[in-house]
Every structure is written in C-alpha cells, then in structure tokens.
Amino acid sequence: MTARVHGGADALGPVRWDFSSNANACGPCPMALQAVQRADAAHYPDPDYTRLRRALAAFHAVDPARVLLAASASECIQRLTAWRWRAGDRRFRTPPHAYGDYAHAASAWGLERVDGPGLAQLTWLCDPGSPLGQGEAPDAVRALLDHMPRTVVLDRAYAPLRLKGDSALSPTQLDRVWQLWSPNKALGLTGVRAAYAIAPLGAHADVAELASLAASWHIGAHGEAMLMAWVTPEVQDWVAASRQTLADWAGALRALLNRHGWTCAPSDTAYGCARPPQPVDAAALRARGIKLRDATSFGLPGWWRLSAQRPEALAALDAALCEPTVLAEVDVRKGEDAQRRRGAFES
Incomplete structure (x- = not known):
C-alpha cells in the first residue's frame, strides 16, 4: 500500500508560515x-x-x-x-x-x-x-x-x-x-x-x-x-484578482530562494519545486513555524515544493534560511549520489 503524504497541517496542528500547501495564500475568499x-x-x-x-x-x-x-x-x-x-x-x-x-x-x-x-x-x-x-x-x-x-x-x-x-x-x-x-x-x-x-x-x-x-x-x-x-x-472576480497578487509573491519567493543558492524548477503556477544547495532540516524549520513540502514522495528526492506566501511569511523564511541550524548534516558520498540523480532530472 502506498503511503499518503500531504502538505498542510500535521500532528502538531496548523503551521504559522505554511509553504507546504498549494491553497491560495490570498484566501480565504x-x-x-x-x-x-x-x-x-x-x-x-x-x-x-x-x-x-x-x-x-x-x-x-x-x-x-x-x-x-x-x-x-x-x-x-x-x-x-x-x-x-x-x-x-x-x-x-x-x-x-x-x-x-x-x-x-x-x-x-x-x-x-x-x-x-x-x-x-x-x-x-x-x-x-x-x-x-x-x-x-x-x-x-x-x-x-x-x-x-x-x-x-x-x-x-x-x-x-x-x-x-x-x-x-x-x-x-x-x-x-x-x-x-x-x-x-x-x-x-x-x-x-x-x-x-x-x-x-x-x-x-x-x-x-x-x-x-x-x-x-x-x-x-x-x-x-x-x-x-x-x-x-x-x-470568480476575486479569484482572478488573486492571481496577480500570487504572481508577485511567486516572483519574490523565487528571488529569495535564488539568493540563498536554491535551484528553482520552471512553474506555471504560484507553487513549484526548488532544490537547496545543501539539505535542510525540516524539523528545525518546523520549530520556527515554517513548513515546506518534501518532494521525495513525488519522486524528487532533494527537492522541496513551496507555494507563494504573504510577505511576512517570506521574511520568516528568509531569516530561517540564514540560520546554520536549519542546514542538515551531509554525507559526502550520499551527496554525490544525489547530485547524479538531480542531474538526470534536470536534463
């Protein structure tokens, strides 16, 4: 039986800055x-x-x-x-x-x-x-x-x-x-x-x-x-208007991730996948009220799905990614294997 893995709330309840859900961050309507x-x-x-x-x-x-x-x-x-x-x-x-x-x-x-x-x-x-x-x-x-x-x-x-x-x-x-x-x-x-x-x-x-x-x-x-x-x-008018806001927030999210050295895959929406320059500690981020969606269950190990969020959420993510404690320990050999897999995906 395949496991069910979802973004959004977990056993700890809703998260303050939730990048793991694809719900419209302008909402609720x-x-x-x-x-x-x-x-x-x-x-x-x-x-x-x-x-x-x-x-x-x-x-x-x-x-x-x-x-x-x-x-x-x-x-x-x-x-x-x-x-x-x-x-x-x-x-x-x-x-x-x-x-x-x-x-x-x-x-x-x-x-x-x-x-x-x-x-x-x-x-x-x-x-x-x-x-x-x-x-x-x-x-x-x-x-x-x-x-x-x-x-x-x-x-x-x-x-x-x-x-x-x-x-x-x-x-x-x-x-x-x-x-x-x-x-x-x-x-x-x-x-x-x-x-x-x-x-x-x-x-x-x-x-x-x-x-x-x-x-x-x-x-x-x-x-x-x-x-x-x-x-x-x-x-329907509200949803249409929200798309422009989401486009602005999505651009700001990609710019932030690029500044931190992440690689962003192309996307036609306000969410998408990005790969950090080195692994991040999801638990450490969660302790700071931030949640990302691990894309491993989608067949993309090493990648994370993130959705566009409000400027205050983006500021919280920016600050967290500057903290060395959110960076996970890296096994060099595993890193080399992961790099080969990523190269195959990007090609």
Whole structure:
C-alpha cells in the first residue's frame, strides 16, 4: 500500500508560515467564507443536490446530467478507481511526478501501474500538475488520446490558479475526459471538503452509476455552500484578482530562494519545486513555524515544493534560511549520489 503524504497541517496542528500547501495564500475568499459561515447546518441538504448541480452545469455550460458531485477530490479519486476496478480494469497510469492519491487508490484496489499511452485502462492527468506546477505536454496528451484508454481523468484542481499558459487540452479534447474540480484550493478554504467532476460527453449512464456508489448526503451543508459560492461572478472576480497578487509573491519567493543558492524548477503556477544547495532540516524549520513540502514522495528526492506566501511569511523564511541550524548534516558520498540523480532530472 502506498503511503499518503500531504502538505498542510500535521500532528502538531496548523503551521504559522505554511509553504507546504498549494491553497491560495490570498484566501480565504471573503464571499465564499461568508457563504460557508451562513450555511444551514440544522438540516440535511437536498439528497439529489438539484440546485447545486444545475448551478455547476450552468457555470461550465454543460448538461446537469454530466455533473458528478464528490465529498472531495480525494474521495472522487477513490470512487473512480473503485468503479473502474469493478468494471474489470487492472492497469493505471499517472504522470511521472504526481499527487500520491492516484497511486494510493490504485494500490488499494489492486491496479498495476504501467507506462506508455496504450497500456493503461485508467489514466490520470493533472494540468497544471503538482508538485512542479507545469502543464501537460500537448504532444503527450495527443498521443494518449489517440490510444484512448477507457477512462481518462484530468485533475483541474490548480487550473484556477494558473499564472501563465493554457490547458494542453482543447475544448474538443476536454469533452472526451473526466474533469475533476476541487475549488477549495483556489478559494483558500481547504478545510471545507467538496468537489465535483464534469463527465465526458455521452457518459450520463456512467455518472448515474458513480452517483450510486456514493454515500447519501456525501457533501454537507458547508461544502454545498462553498460550491454554490464558487460559481458566482463576485467570487470568480476575486479569484482572478488573486492571481496577480500570487504572481508577485511567486516572483519574490523565487528571488529569495535564488539568493540563498536554491535551484528553482520552471512553474506555471504560484507553487513549484526548488532544490537547496545543501539539505535542510525540516524539523528545525518546523520549530520556527515554517513548513515546506518534501518532494521525495513525488519522486524528487532533494527537492522541496513551496507555494507563494504573504510577505511576512517570506521574511520568516528568509531569516530561517540564514540560520546554520536549519542546514542538515551531509554525507559526502550520499551527496554525490544525489547530485547524479538531480542531474538526470534536470536534463
């Protein structure tokens, strides 16, 4: 079973300066937060979520029958994987460096990881992806869709936070895949759990089957309120305005890391991976109220994922990186091995 490793809060609770989460650091979105706070928690939601599904469908200009609601993106990943396993699929594929829940769900259901566009029956894409914040390559997407696995899921969690570039998939290609949306990241409300997927054209029966696999009332009143707020013009305007702020903060973060000798990988988002000139002591940083995301579980040992944060958080990180106690002890031979691995990644 693959381990689940996440950024954000841990056993010690939330951290003051959290660079480990990709949530929008401009958040929480005031209008969405107000909607959540006003949610009617005294009553069950509509078990069919009729109003919510219609609102999401109108927002994406699709038939409501294409909208699949989920308790969270991670829950949807588990349910989609279980659905494909039940249908007889046994092979899956993910990007080389990707969110660990894709592989965890596959491991839980006994699917085998394979490479190559024509081998997998269930394929995961993420555009832009995590941890690198880069978009899928258009040529690779085209080759994948030419072979067309039974199920392709495009995780669009970070699409609202893209700072440059466009989706690798055309509108026609998007209609051939499942699009998984989890707006709580863009809204800075990751503690509110709710998500949804837009099914491919003609997949109404699949939506109904997947809906039957969900628990009753799988989205609570607060998650429903967040998703209803997500589609409003004022919230969309706030998200759009936040992207410029995030771009400024991301530029400042990269400049700071460069001053400290870190190597920053390219990114189209306000988060990305960087490699320090020598290992850092994560526990020492955590003791100073700072958390980074170790990228080892993404297949990038020696790299860290960091997200753009407010200027006061950046100042705290700058001060911490000047402290020799945050630098870990280095084994020279291990350092040489790591250098060879890094060279292979950078090439």
